[in-house]
Structure formats: structure tokens, C-alpha cells
Amino acid sequence: xxxxxxxxxxxxxxxxxxxxxxxxxxxxxxxxxxxxxxxxxxxxxxxxxxxxxxxxxxxxxxxxxxxxxxxxxxxxxxxxxxxxxxxxxxxxxxxxxxxxxxxxxxxxxxxxxxxxxxxxxxxxxxxxxxxxxxxxxxxxxxxxxxxxxxxxxxxxxxxxxxxxxxxxxxxxxxxxxxxxxxxxxxxxxxxxxxxxxxxxxxxxxxxxxxxxxxxxxxxxxxxxxxxxxxxxxxxxxxxxxxxxxxxxxxxxxxxxxxxxxxxxxxxxxxxxxxxxxxxxxxxxxxxxxxxxxxxxxxxxxxxxxxxxxxxxxxxxxxxxxxxxxxxxxxxxxxxxxxxxxxxxxxxxxxxxxxxxxxxxxxxxxxxxxxxxxxxxxxxxxxxxxxxxxxxxxxxxxxxxxxxxxxxxxxxxxxxxxxxxxxxxxxxxxxxxxxxxxxxxxxxxxxxxxxxxxxxxxxxxxxxxxxxxxxxxxxxxxxxx
Amino acid sequence: xxxxxxxxxxxxxxxxxxxxxxxxxxxxxxxxxxxxxxxxxxxxxxxxxxxxxxxxxxxxxxxxxxxxxxxxxxxxxxxxxxxxxxxxxx
Numbered sequence: 001x002x003x004x005x006x007x008x009x010x011x012x013x014x015x016x017x018x019x020x021x022x023x024x025x026x027x028x029x030x031x032x033x034x035x036x037x038x039x040x041x042x043x044x045x046x047x048x049x050x051x052x053x054x055x056x057x058x059x060x061x062x063x064x065x066x067x068x069x070x071x072x073x074x075x076x077x078x079x080x081x082x083x084x085x086x087x088x089x090x091x092x093x094x095x096x097x098x099x100x101x102x103x104x105x106x107x108x109x110x111x112x113x114x115x116x117x118x119x120x121x122x123x124x125x126x127x128x129x130x131x132x133x134x135x136x137x138x139x140x141x142x143x144x145x146x147x148x149x150x151x152x153x154x155x156x157x158x159x160x161x162x163x164x165x166x167x168x169x170x171x172x173x174x175x176x177x178x179x180x181x182x183x184x185x186x187x188x189x190x191x192x193x194x195x196x197x198x199x200x201x202x203x204x205x206x207x208x209x210x211x212x213x214x215x216x217x218x219x220x221x222x223x224x225x226x227x228x229x230x231x232x233x234x235x236x237x238x239x240x241x242x243x244x245x246x247x248x249x250x251x252x253x254x255x256x257x258x259x260x261x262x263x264x265x266x267x268x269x270x271x272x273x274x275x276x277x278x279x280x281x282x283x284x285x286x287x288x289x290x291x292x293x294x295x296x297x298x299x300x301x302x303x304x305x306x307x308x309x310x311x312x313x314x315x316x317x318x319x320x321x322x323x324x325x326x327x328x329x330x331x332x333x334x335x336x337x338x339x340x341x342x343x344x345x346x347x348x349x350x351x352x353x354x355x356x357x358x359x360x361x362x363x364x365x366x367x368x369x370x371x372x373x374x375x376x377x378x379x380x381x382x383x384x385x386x387x388x389x390x391x392x393x394x395x396x397x398x399x400x401x402x403x404x405x406x407x408x409x410x411x412x413x414x415x416x417x418x419x420x421x422x423x424x425x426x427x428x429x430x431x432x433x434x435x436x437x438x439x440x441x442x443x444x445x446x447x448x449x450x451x452x453x454x455x456x457x458x459x460x461x462x463x464x465x466x467x468x469x470x471x472x473x474x475x476x477x478x479x480x
Numbered sequence: 481x482x483x484x485x486x487x488x489x490x491x492x493x494x495x496x497x498x499x500x501x502x503x504x505x506x507x508x509x510x511x512x513x514x515x516x517x518x519x520x521x522x523x524x525x526x527x528x529x530x531x532x533x534x535x536x537x538x539x540x541x542x543x544x545x546x547x548x549x550x551x552x553x554x555x556x557x558x559x560x561x562x563x564x565x566x567x568x569x570x
Contacts, residue, residue, distance in 0.1 A: 051481070051482075051483055051511040052483045052493060052494060053485060053486045054483075054485075055483065055484055055485035055486075055532060056485030056486065056487060057485070082531075086485060086487030086488070087485065087487065089487055089488055090485070090486055090488065093488070304488075
């Protein structure tokens with residue numbers, strides 16, 4: 001396993017092509033725009049060596065029998081699935097934001113199940129290739145960016161019907177030594193501070209879309225790969241100091257990118273699907289369900305921080321004894337723990353797959369994430385209510401630090417005199433940054449937009465059985 | 481000391497160790513290693529759920545779970561039984 005420093009050093013040896021606001025980022029570890037995201041991912045390495053957390057952070061490899069970082073593990077039991085959720089909550093409590101590494105974790109587990117099914121149907125050997133790749137990932141402890149979402153273009157059309165064929169990643173050449181792919185992946189969490197990406201198809205495909213049925217592992221600095229670092233709400237504050245960032249150490253969400261694959265070569269030993277279009281939907285559903293499982297883990301850890309910040313703000317404001325404040329705080333906990341319940345449930349109700357690994361209960365996993373699309377907004381709304389409007393109107397940190405401004409700002413933003421004004425401002429900025437803009441949109445669309453969950457819930461629900469229950473009680477004949 | 485995974489502990493688990501080191505300076509408290517051999521293994525869990533399963537076969541006196549600060553008395557009782565007196569009390 002790598003520790004945090006080894007992870008950071010390993011990133012420095014890579015040379016990804018990253019553009020950010022018109023310039024190239026040469027070193028993601030030290031560049032102020034990417035450093036917080038690196039710090040957040042680095043915690044997944046650091047905690048694996050901490051005796052206080054190693055039981056959650058590490059696992060025994062089913063492939064080698066060695067101790068590995070859990071983020072590279074293939075789930076071997078429902079206990080593993082539960083531990084994943086608990087681990088993510090614990091890390092979220094420490095980072096207050098996304099730590100990115102779950103996406104590759106989920107992509108590898110989804111690929112483990114799906115490649116087995118492809119091989120069973122077509123007699124291919126993707127599963128063995130994938131096992132070798134996963135063994136490499138476990139041994140080297142690299143960070144893999146799970147890479148599913150294509151730009152999608154006109155949402156009413158299939159990939160092969162798009163005006164521009166590159167709006168979904170597709171195979172443009174099959175060679176003796178591998179394939180060449182073209183297209184792009186959007187909203188790529190943790191991409192710039194990963195070592196490799198594991199691309200998967202993003203939608204169900206038909207016979208005309210066979211070239212779009214591609215899964216493969218690609219180094220983030222492979223020739224033809226170009227990353228455009230995403231702009232976030234308030235992101236330039238990290239160039240100006242630490243208070244206004246709110247969470248200067250770890251920032252907000254996962255440092256997403258638009259990652260262009262401009263005729264990228266992939267050798268065969270890193271190709272895990274190549275044209276088997278009828279199993280693309282398997283990839284999508286399996287990855288999505290694993291990924292939706294997470295939201296009652298990491299987001300609950302983040303919510304723990306938001307709730308703590310709101311409770312502290314109530315104290316700083318001198319209103320923590322008001323009954324309506326207590327009610328709102330309890331409501332926040334209720335919403336947060338409801339998400340956690342769903343994630344624990346979909347994990348505990350998981351099952352063993354034909355491939356031998358364990359998979360979540362998909363109906364419950366999709367329920368987790370659909371709840372999250374509402375719940376994180378409501379938790380954030382309640383936090384804003386409790387904290388007060390000044391979280392949106394505070395002066396600049398530079399003015400607070402200035403000779404002329406400090407005295408006035410410190411005086412007029414004071415709350416309960418037992419607490420320092422700077423602490424009140426710091427907590428307000430933490431709340432502001434954790435509960436607005438980019439952070440909220442991620443809760444809505446990360447791991448898929450709400451309608452994607454509704455479609456899965458529609459498919460997974462046994463409607464006929466429910467109707468039968470009702471008809472029996474209503475004494476309506478069910479024999480037609 | 482063997483810690484549970486620490487997913488959502490109800491108290492600062494490291495505080496138990498800090499207190500033990502302070503009260504029993506003659507004892508050596510080290511992170512658990514399955515290859516080691518110990519007089520006692522303190523299993524420090526963050527909550528009462530005790531979801532953490534731990535089989536201990538490399539300890540002379542087995543394992544004592546501590547799931548809450550008040551269960552620190554279990555360590556105190558053990559120390560008293562083996563004739564180790566606390567030097568300070570919190």
C-alpha cells in the first residue's frame with residue numbers, strides 16, 4: 001500500500017495534460033487549484049496506515065491474499081459492502097467533501113461482475129484480463145478514476161444517431177495490438193489526481209452502437225488525453241487566503257474535469273469490453289447501483305460536518321437554546337441518518353454474484369441516491385436558516401486582515417461575546433462553501449440525475465406483486 | 481490496542497489510550513499486530529454496536545472490549561487484578 005506522501009510523490013512522476021483557466025497545470029500536488037483535491041484523496045492513503053481506522057480502510061485481497069487498501073478491493077461479503085459505507089462516512093467527516101476514490105472502486109467492482117457475464121455469453125476473456133488489472137491496481141495501490149459519463153449530446157438520440165459521432169466515446173480503430181478510442185468523458189471526479197481511468201459505456205446500446213460498447217483502462221497521461229479542469233463556485237478564493245475558502249485543506253466536491261480522448265491507443269490487455277453492445281446496460285446499472293450506494297456514506301459524513309457547523313453557529317449566534325433551532329437541528333440529523341439507513345440497508349441486503357463478488361440491493365441503492373438529491377438540499381437549507389444571512393454577505397478575508405478593516409469587521413460581526421468573531425466568520429464560510437453552488441449540484445447529479453434513479457426504481461419494483469397484495473385484501477379475484 | 485474501524489464513534493477513542501498511558505506508565509500500550517504476543521488486547525470500539533469482529537488468540541489474558549468511556553473501568557479492574565495500580569486518576 002502507498003501512504004499519503006508516496007501517493008503525492010507518485011502523482012509528480014505523471015505528466016497529464018491539464019488546462020485550467022487558460023494555463024497548463026504542471027504539478028497537481030502543489031498547484032493551488034488542484035492541491036486541495038489531492039489532499040482529500042491522499043487521506044484515503046493516510047488513514048489506511050492509521051491503527052484507529054485500518055479495520056475499515058484495509059481489506060484482504062481475494063486475488064492475492066495480501067492486505068490492501070479497501071478502495072482497491074472486490075467485495076467478498078455483505079460485511080464488505082457495509083464497511084464500504086461506514087468507511088466513506090468516516091472519511092467524509094474528516095474531509096467535509098468528496099475524496100474521489102470511490103468512483104474507480106465502483107468501476108472495478110462493476111467491471112468484475114459485467115466482464116464475467118460478457119465472457120459467459122461470448123466466450124471472451126475480459127474477466128481474466130480484468131483480474132490481472134485489478135491485481136496490478138491492488139499491488140501498486142494506484143488511484144483509478146471511474147470514468148462513465150459521456151457528454152451525450154442530443155439526449156433523445158442514441159450514440160450512433162448523434163450529429164457528432166464523438167459525443168459518446170467509441171472505438172475508431174481495431175488493431176492487432178489494441179484499439180483506438182475517441183470521444184470525451186464529462187464531470188470526471190478525481191481525474192487529474194488519479195493515475196489511470198477506467199472508462200465504461202454510459203448508456204444502453206443497440207446493434208448500430210457496437211463501436212460505443214467499450215470498457216478500458218487508460219493512464220491519465222496517455223498520448224491523446226487532454227483534461228480541462230472544471231470551474232467551481234468560489235474556486236478562486238483558494239488563491240486569496242484560507243478563511244473565505246471555508247474548507248481550504250480539502251475544498252469542495254471532487255475537482256471534476258472534461259477529459260478528452262483524442263484517438264487514444266489502448267493495448268488489448270487493458271480492454272474489458274469491445275463491441276458487446278447488449279451488455280452495456282449491465283455495466284451502466286451495476287456501476288450506478290454501486291455508486292448510488294455511496295451517498296448514504298460520504299454525504300452523511302459531509303452532513304455530519306454541516307450539522308456540526310450549524311449547531312456551532314447557533315451557539316456563536318446565542319440562539320442555541322431556542323426550541324425552533326433545536327427542532328431544525330434534529331430534523332437535519334433525521335434526514336442525514338435516513339440516508340445512512342438506506343445505504344446500510346442496500347449493503348446488508350446485498351447478494352453474491354455469479355462472478356463471486358458481492359453486489360448491493362439495487363432498488364434500495366437507487367432509493368439512497370434519490371433521497372440524497374432532496375435531502376442534502378434540505379439539510380443545506382436548514383443550515384442556512386440557522387446560521388443567518390451573514391454567511392452570504394460577509395466582507396472579504398483581505399479586508400478582515402487589513403489594518404483599516406479588522407477592527408470594524410471584528411466588532412460588528414461579533415455574536416455571543418464568549419466566542420471569537422474570527423471563529424464565527426470561519427464557521428460561516430465553511431457552511432457557505434459546503435452548502436451552496438457546486439456542492440449542491442453534485443448532490444443532485446453525482447452518480448446520475450434523479451430521473452435515472454426513478455427509471456431504475458420503476459424497473460426494480462415488482463408492481464404485479466404489489467397489486468396482488470392489494471387485490472387479495474380487497475377480495476378481488478386474481479385468477480384471469 | 482486494537483481499534484474498530486471508527487465509522488462514527490461516539491467518543492474520542494484515542495482518549496482511552498491517552499488516559500491508560502497516563503495512569504499506567506509502567507505498562508506498554510502498542511498498536512495490535514496479529515504477529516505479536518500480548519498480555520492483554522484492548523479492543524476499542526466507537527459505539528455499543530460492537531460490529532467489529534475480532535478473534536484474539538495471541539494474548540495471555542484474552543481481550544477486553546471498551547465501547548464507551550465508562551467502560552474504561554474494565555481496564556482498571558484488570559490492572560487491579562494483576563496488581564498494577566493507577567498513578568493518576570482522571
